[in-house]
Amino acid sequence: MDRMTTARGDLDLARFPQDPRDPLRAWDAADEYLLRHLDEREGGPVDLSGSLVVLGDRWGALATALATALAITPAAHRPVHESMHRPVQISDSFLGQQATRANLERNGLDADAVRLHTTRDAPPDRIDVLLVRVPKSLALLEDQLHRLAPHVHEGTVVVGTGMVTEIHTSTLTLFERVLGPTRTSLAVRKARLIFCSPGPEVSRGANPWPRSYALPADVGVVSGLTVVNHAGVFSAERLDAGTRLLLRSLPARTGAEHVVDLGCGNGVVGLAAALSNGEAEVTFIDESYQALASAEATFRANAGAQAAARFVAADGLADFPPGTADLVLNNPPFHTHRGRTDATAWRMFNGSRAALRRGGELWVVGNRHLGYHVKLRRLFGNCEIVASDPKFVVLRAVKR
Ligand SMILES: C[S@@+](CC[C@H](N)C(=O)[O-])C[C@H]1O[C@@H](n2cnc3c(N)ncnc32)[C@H](O)[C@@H]1O
Numbered sequence: 001m002d003r004m005t006t007a008r009g010d011l012d013l014a015r016f017p018q019d020p021r022d023p024l025r026a027w028d029a030a031d032e033y034l035l036r037h038l039d040e041r042e043g044g045p046v047d048l049s050g051s052l053v054v055l056g057d058r059w060g061a062l063a064t065a066l067a068t069a070l071a072i073t074p075a076a077h078r079p080v081h082e083s084m085h086r087p088v089q090i091s092d093s094f095l096g097q098q099a100t101r102a103n104l105e106r107n108g109l110d111a112d113a114v115r116l117h118t119t120r121d122a123p124p125d126r127i128d129v130l131l132v133r134v135p136k137s138l139a140l141l142e143d144q145l146h147r148l149a150p151h152v153h154e155g156t157v158v159v160g161t162g163m164v165t166e167i168h169t170s171t172l173t174l175f176e177r178v179l180g181p182t183r184t185s186l187a188v189r190k191a192r193l194i195f196c197s198p199g200p201e202v203s204r205g206a207n208p209w210p211r212s213y214a215l216p217a218d219v220g221v222v223s224g225l226t227v228v229n230h231a232g233v234f235s236a237e238r239l240d241a242g243t244r245l246l247l248r249s250l251p252a253r254t255g256a257e258h259v260v261d262l263g264c265g266n267g268v269v270g271l272a273a274a275l276s277n278g279e280a281e282v283t284f285i286d287e288s289y290q291a292l293a294s295a296e297a298t299f300r301a302n303a304g305a306q307a308a309a310r311f312v313a314a315d316g317l318a319d320f321p322p323g324t325a326d327l328v329l330n331n332p333p334f335h336t337h338r339g340r341t342d343a344t345a346w347r348m349f350n351g352s353r354a355a356l357r358r359g360g361e362l363w364v365v366g367n368r369h370l371g372y373h374v375k376l377r378r379l380f381g382n383c384e385i386v387a388s389d390p391k392f393v394v395l396r397a398v399k400r
Contacts, residue, residue, distance in 0.1 A: 001106070002026065004061060007039045008069050012106045015059050016099035017315060019343060026099065027061035030191040034131060034161035035065050037185075037193055046157055050128025052087045055144055056135045060100025060114075063089040066131075067104060067113040086112065092119040092140060092232060094287040094313040118289040118313075119144060120230075127151045132194070134162035138170055139209065140232030140290065145178040146207035152179065152198045160194030167192050178204045210297065215239055215268070219247040221275045227266050228297035230290040234265040234333075242392045243268060243331055246365040249387035249394045250329075253277045257326035260285060260355065262316060262348055267295025269329045274303055283310040283325075285317070316344070317351030328352040328362045334370060345372065349379055356399040364395045 001018070002025045003010045013026040038046045048070065054062050066087045091097050097116050104113055117123070119140070130152060135141050152158065158179060162171075164187050172194065175182040180199035184192050209231040216239065217223045229236035235243065243265075250272055256279045261270025264284040274282045284295040292311045299309055314320070317328075330352065332345035345366075352362040363386070366372045373395050376383040380397035387394040 004032070004065070006032075006035055006065050006068075008065070011061070011064055011068065011103070013059065013061050013064065013103050014099070014106070016095050016102055017318075017347075022343070026059035026103065028163065028191070029189040030133065030161040030163050030166075031061045031065075033185075033188055033191040033193060034062065034133075034159060037159060046129060046159075048129060049085065051085060051124050051126050052129045052131070053090060053124060053127045053148070054087055054131045054133070055090045055148070056133035056141075057089050057091065057100070058093075058096055058133060060089070060096065060103045062131060062133060063087055063100050063114040064103045064107055064109065067109050068107060071109060071113065086115050088115045088117055088124055090117045090119060090121070090123070090144065092135070092288050092290050094289070095315055098315070119147075120289050120293050123148050123151045125151060126153070127156055128153075130156055130158045132158070132160040134160055134166050134171055134194070135232065136166065137232040138168075138174065139236065141171065142174055142178070143207060143209040143231030143290075145174065146204065146209075149178055149198075149202075149204060154198060154200065156198050158196040158198060160196065162192065162194075164190050164192050167194065178202070210294065211236065213238060216244070219244055220250060220272060222247060222268060222272045222302075225271070225302050226298075227268050228294055228301060229266050230294045230297075232290045233288065233294045234291070236266070239268070240331070241389075242365045242367070245387055245389055245392045246329070246331060246363065246394055247272055250276065250363075253280070253327070255279055257281070258283070258324060260317070260320070260325050260328045260352075261295070262328050262330040262352065263332060264295045265291050265331075267291075267298040269331065270295065270309070271299055271302055273327070273329060274299070274307065274309065281308060281310075283312060283320075285312045285314050285320075287313065287315060289313060316348045317355040318347075320351065320355040322354050323357050325352075325355045326357060326360050328356060328360070330362065331365045332372075334367060342370070342375075345370075346375060349375055353379055353399055358399055360399050362397045362399075364397075365392055366395070367391060368393050
């Protein structure tokens with residue numbers, strides 16, 4: 001665990017799940033720059049006594065620092081309705097929320113010192129300070145700014161932050177188009193701030209998210225069906241080539257069984273499992289709330305409003321009842337800012353082994369060069385190539 005130094009003291013912060021081999025810290029220079037600015041702004045510190053929203057806080061460093069600042073503010077200067085004015089963190093990530101909970105606790109704060117909202121929750125009615133840790137996905141930023149725009153007012157202080165590599169002209173144009181006039185700070189330790197002044201004269205148009213597309217004609221039972229994508233979801237514009245190979249290779253199965261779409265994204269794989277076997281019960285799992293909302297919308301649009309399925313926010317299969325799944329379908333994340341590139345895949349494979357009953361199967365699609373077959377053979381003692389093309393392989397491992 002590492003300590004972040006702030007003007008109001010040091011904070012112990014860690015990512016979630018904690019991994020001793022993960023050298024990455026739970027905050028960076030962009031978080032520090034923003035926190036410093038709140039205290040040292042030219043013209044005086046930013047008034048945090050109103051309704052404060054933090055969007056995109058990766059591991060809860062900002063929320064923990066702000067909750068600490070409010071907790072040590074002398075009572076006379078605290079907001080009158082303190083319970084209403086706890087910082088609101090808006091996050092798309094289950095892992096980010098878990099990290100925030102753990103970081104609050106590590107620093108002696110109550111779990112409810114911060115209100116944890118997902119990107120799908122209704123924003124607070126009125127926002128006086130909006131802090132934005134610029135997300136990797138411009139689409140997610142677009143969707144979230146559209147959702148928040150009706151809740152800011154001309155006096156709202158809007159400050160964005162990010163590493164210089166994360167802030168592009170398109171990022172600034174987006175703030176300008178959806179909220180109002182925007183400028184940036186000088187870069188400090190490769191981080192930059194964004195200052196935006198919400199204005200009444202902005203004509204932002206409608207939020208373009210969610211979007212839909214039709215699947216190609218060669219993907220089995222889901223051919224030609226429509227997939228719903230909320231902003232930021234994997235393959236939101238078109239079907240991924242790996243997913244396509246998996247859909248084309250899926251086994252025809254019958255009888256009652258419990259299928260898991262692990263890392264479901266827009267839910268296209270779990271939908272195929274549900275439509276190809278009317279007796280299957282499907283659980284869709286993802287750590288992204290945008291993904292789960294997409295999977296649910298995709299499933300409802302194609303399987304019907306009454307069809308049974310579960311949509312679960314989780315770190316893979318960490319909380320799944322052991323020995324109960326018959327089939328796990330998985331296209332693991334391969335490039336992620338959330339730690340070592342194959343760490344999540346490895347956790348997903350381990351979790352699958354624990355979640356499967358004896359005789360149950362894990363089907364994985366991945367880039368050839370990732371060498372997932374080596375990992376699966378080590379873990380399951382077997383692994384067979386079901387399908388392949390020049391770029392991808394579909395692998396099957398059976399729990400013996
Ligand atoms: C490569 S995408 C596959 C999405 C979808 N199954 C498809 O094939 O289009 C991987 C998915 O895993 C999710 N994910 C990443 N880390 C996760 C974790 N720790 N637990 C659950 N899901 C996770 C991502 O949000 C993403 O939706």
